[in-house]
Amino acid sequence: MFRGYLRLVLFGLGLLVGVQVPGFIDDYGKRVAAQRAESEESLTGFRETAARFFNGDLNALVSHYRASTDEVMRSDAQSVEHLVRRSELLESEWLAMQGPWYAQAWHLASAADQKMLEETIEAYSYQVLLAPQAIAWALASGLLLAWLVELIVLGAGWTLGVGRKHKVIAHEKRHWR
Template sequence: MFRSYLRLVVFALGLLVGVQVPGFVDDYAKRVAAHRAESEESLSGFRETAARFFNGDLNALVAHYRASPDAVVRSDADSVAHLVGRAELLEAEWLAMQGRWYAQLWHLLSGADRTLLQETWDNYSYQVLLAPEAIAWGLGAGLLLAWLVELLALGIGWTFGVGRTHKTIAYEKRHWR
């Protein structure tokens, strides 16, 4: 009876952990979208200048700033270049988060921006979503965790001989008669 309750607890734990995955992915996507919108707002004036004088090429605007004889304009070139680089990074992250759920998860595991990922983790609040993908993740994680713990327990038991009868003793008793 205790093993049955233990299985249920392990399954419930896996279920609760599994439903967090879609919530975290969604939070990361929302964080990227918010940073992207803010970045676009910061660059809007520079985009207008680049559109007017450089056919919309922000890198040409930065190169022009760097080549300027004015020291103040040259020092601002690094600031504008940083804003442009940040906007490009956020655009790439935003595009990666527009794919299918498995592509989003793979991106988070392998290629996500570490700063944004840490920021999302630091501000993440645990939640139980009742969206179909969250339910599927929860059930899958619950079953997988329960199965792995069961296999581990059976492996440990088999290794130490728990639950096995010793055939040699039974064989010896049969010959004593």
């Protein structure tokens, strides 16, 4: 009876954890989209200058700033280059978050930008989405957690001999004479 309740508790815990995954993926995607929009806004003037003088090549604009004899322009080259690199990073993150749900989940687990991932974790508030993908994640997580814990407990019990029935073999009496 206790094992049955334990399974239910583990399944429920897995459900609650699993239902968070789509919400977290969505929050990360929204963070990336918002920062990407802000980055694009901050580069607008530089993009116009690059379009006018360098066929839209922001890297050529940065090179021009670096090669300038004006100390202010050389100093600004580093700032503009930082904005360009940040924009490129955000664009690649945004593209990764435009794929199917499993690609998004894999990207977050393996290649997400650590700073944005940490920011998303810090700002994340637990939620229960009733979207189909959230329900699928919840059921899969619940079953997986309950199954893994049961396997671990049963494996440990079997290894330690708990619950095994020992056969007693009756030996004939031997007379030593």
